[in-house]
Amino acid sequence: MSRHIAASAADVWGLLTDVGRWPDWGPSITGAELDSPGLQAGSTGRVRTRLGLRLPFTVTEFDAGRSWAWAVAGIRATGHLVVPEGDGCRATFTVPCWALAYLPVCAVALRRIAKITE
Template identity: 40%
Template structure:
């Protein structure tokens, strides 16, 4: 299963990036995250974060790709499914286009997509809109 959300943000790329990677503040940014536990001091390649989200089990996300100022990708594993979420910034003329992606693979992925697809789309939209709100303020 693959989900994609894109949003344009009227802010400098460095501002958007700083809001995006400050994952400890995500509960202020989006109602789709209620609690964050940073498991490592620095955010970057290999760092881990436990996210608590309504209607979902807490999940540990491990950063697997990190391109400072441009993108990060992290991954969470659960029985039968691996979820990979990408956060990509493309600077433009006085704005930044942010593309959020979420891919699920594994034997349980089709069932999880069927059961949680609507919730996933809503959470991704909330994250994008919250990022826009905080970055533009």
């Protein structure tokens, strides 16, 4: 699922990788914390969900300024990609095939990201 956002790729990337801002755009997240500063490959932390769960996560892939993916509670979760496009960028979320029901949540997240950054 992707969306063109009329904001710079750097601004969107900054929002996507600022763990403290995840609740601003992530409909299923109420909080998150990293075990060490700065999101990068191998980063670990915890994410709090709207259901009240506090789950461990690990960043499994990281290409600075472009993409990152994670596993939550040991299960592969969403991927996040930002690519410059025209007067802004294209933000894309990927989900594993077993999590297709999560796509509407991703659509809400992309709308929120656009609203925050545009």
